[in-house]
Amino acid sequence: MSEVLLVDSVLLFLVTVCAVAIIEVRSLYAVAMLSSVYSLLMALVWTNMHSMDVAFTEAAVGGGISTILLIGTLVHTRRDEKPAKRRLHLPALLVTILTGAALIYGTFDMPRFGDPNATIHHYRVPEMMSQTVAAVSGREGKQQPPEGYEAPPRMTPTAAEWAGAIHAIDEAEEALEEAQHSAPKASEGEHHEGAEEHHEGAHKHPTDDFNGHVPNSVTSLLAAYRGFDTMFETTVIFTAGMALIMLLRRRREEGEDDFSQRGATLSGQVILRVMTKMFIPFILVFGFYVITHGEIGPGGGFQGGVILATAFILYALLYGRNALYRIIRPRTLEVLAACGVLLYAGVGVACMLLGGNFLDYAALNAASPGDGEAMGMTLVEYGVGITVCTVMIIIFNQLAELPSNPSRRRAGAKAS
Amino acid sequence: MYIATIFALLVGAFLILIRALKGPTAYDRILAMNAMGTKTVLLVALLGFASGRPDFLDLAIVYTLVSFITTIAILKFIEKGRLD
Numbered sequence: 001m002s003e004v005l006l007v008d009s010v011l012l013f014l015v016t017v018c019a020v021a022i023i024e025v026r027s028l029y030a031v032a033m034l035s036s037v038y039s040l041l042m043a044l045v046w047t048n049m050h051s052m053d054v055a056f057t058e059a060a061v062g063g064g065i066s067t068i069l070l071i072g073t074l075v076h077t078r079r080d081e082k083p084a085k086r087r088l089h090l091p092a093l094l095v096t097i098l099t100g101a102a103l104i105y106g107t108f109d110m111p112r113f114g115d116p117n118a119t120i121h122h123y124r125v126p127e128m129m130s131q132t133v134a135a136v137s138g139r140e141g142k143q144q145p146p147e148g149y150e151a152p153p154r155m156t157p158t159a160a161e162w163a164g165a166i167h168a169i170d171e172a173e174e175a176l177e178e179a180q181h182s183a184p185k186a187s188e189g190e191h192h193e194g195a196e197e198h199h200e201g202a203h204k205h206p207t208d209d210f211n212g213h214v215p216n217s218v219t220s221l222l223a224a225y226r227g228f229d230t231m232f233e234t235t236v237i238f239t240a241g242m243a244l245i246m247l248l249r250r251r252r253e254e255g256e257d258d259f260s261q262r263g264a265t266l267s268g269q270v271i272l273r274v275m276t277k278m279f280i281p282f283i284l285v286f287g288f289y290v291i292t293h294g295e296i297g298p299g300g301g302f303q304g305g306v307i308l309a310t311a312f313i314l315y316a317l318l319y320g321r322n323a324l325y326r327i328i329r330p331r332t333l334e335v336l337a338a339c340g341v342l343l344y345a346g347v348g349v350a351c352m353l354l355g356g357n358f359l360d361y362a363a364l365n366a367a368s369p370g371d372g373e374a375m376g377m378t379l380v381e382y383g384v385g386i387t388v389c390t391v392m393i394i395i396f397n398q399l400a401e402l403p404s405n406p407s408r409r410r411a412g413a414k415a416s
Numbered sequence: 417m418y419i420a421t422i423f424a425l426l427v428g429a430f431l432i433l434i435r436a437l438k439g440p441t442a443y444d445r446i447l448a449m450n451a452m453g454t455k456t457v458l459l460v461a462l463l464g465f466a467s468g469r470p471d472f473l474d475l476a477i478v479y480t481l482v483s484f485i486t487t488i489a490i491l492k493f494i495e496k497g498r499l500d
Binding site: 010017037040041052263264298307321 | 430436437442445446448453455463464469471472474477478479482485486499
């Protein structure tokens with residue numbers, strides 16, 4: 001038995017114990033905390049399987065923000081679960097067992113964990129790994145394909161295509177230099193346009209393209225191969241934020257603004273205050289690093305956005321929500337959330353205007369599609385990051401806001 | 417060596433889980449959760465080095481930066497009864 005499997009088995013046991021406990025425990029406090037422990041363990045499972053992007057999401061979302069949001073829900077509900085009548089529901093048990101058995105039966109058809117002969121290692125992934133931008137930019141592909149792999153004909157350009165493409169690049173570069181020489185004060189965008197007009201042939205990449213030229217294959221799959229999905233996922237997050245505003249926003253009375261609820265601050269706690277002030281800049285920097293680094297290493301817009309939001313939430317926890325509102329007005333948050341989605345879709349439209357398909361990032365940089373992809377993906381990740389970050393803060397604000405204003409209600413009761 | 421350490425930490429995680437399940441007070445659970453966060457940071461780093469991929473450290477950094485905030489949120493809610 002390999003160590004990976006052994007560690008996995010121990011982790012699976014711990015996860016199961018934790019999950020059963022979450023169902024059994026009546027105190028909702030305990031459930032929130034146990035769910036945090038559960039997500040920590042799950043992140044370990046993902047790490048052990050080397051699926052770093054999933055582990056990253058689990059770490060950022062499960063370890064940080066989701067428990068805070070669960071606690072936020074407790075503000076609006078009771079702290080204990082209603083005692084339910086305990087009795088065995090036979091049909092339900094039967095259905096559960098049958099579904100479980102069917103699922104386990106289904107896994108028999110799946111390849112073994114880590115099997116080198118699994119379909120995924122032979123069907124698309126080697127193609128993606130061997131994909132080379134050489135025909136267009138004269139550079140090597142990003143990774144070495146597995147040994148013994150032969151690329152299908154559509155992936156390997158013919159000699160004539162090679163020569164034509166390289167010639168076109170040379171000409172485009174010359175034209176670019178010329179344009180820089182003749183008009184040094186012209187803006188950069190005009191340069192590109194000029195170079196492109198001269199040499200439309202330079203933009204060429206394999207017909208069945210994954211846009212897979214960035215080092216992190218997960219990001220290239222998420223942002224390019226299934227870029228539409230990711231765009232609408234961002235839209236879903238945006239919609240969730242808007243829905244929460246509609247459901248939970250307290251009706252503002254006359255002359256009341258966002259600052260009317262005096263939150264409780266923890267600014268009396270010196271150690272907490274000092275430590276937090278030290279930590280917040282690092283959290284912010286790391287969040288931006290995760291977003292920007294998304295196409296190279298694990299992480300991306302979703303994870304980075306959540307990490308950024310965590311910094312703001314930490315500030316709100318320490319100094320109260322009013323202090324946070326003084327930094328970012330709620331209206332700004334809402335506008336920014338929409339801007340993130342707009343940035344994502346805008347990059348797609350920009351690709352169309354430059355002659356590619358919607359979200360075909362290679363069109364962004366005609367001379368070097370690989371760089372165009374990296375740029376497009378970074379922009380798109382920032383769009384996702386902005387939306388996720390602002391929506392998380394919005395959700396926190398809405399959950400932390402008490403349903404009605406106690407002081408005003410009391411004053412109203414006295415008056416009547 | 418890495419493997420032995422990993423298993424030692426997993427035993428620790430098991431003990432922590434027992435504390436988190438038994439309680440009895442909320443504070444025991446908070447401590448257990450916090451300790452589990454620390455264990456996770458160490459385990460992620462170890463798994464990375466054991467499998468020759470030290471870039472897993474990115475993930476460990478996320479945990480160090482993020483997991484303590486949950487503790488603060490829970491403690492604040494217990495003390496003040498609200499989050500903001």
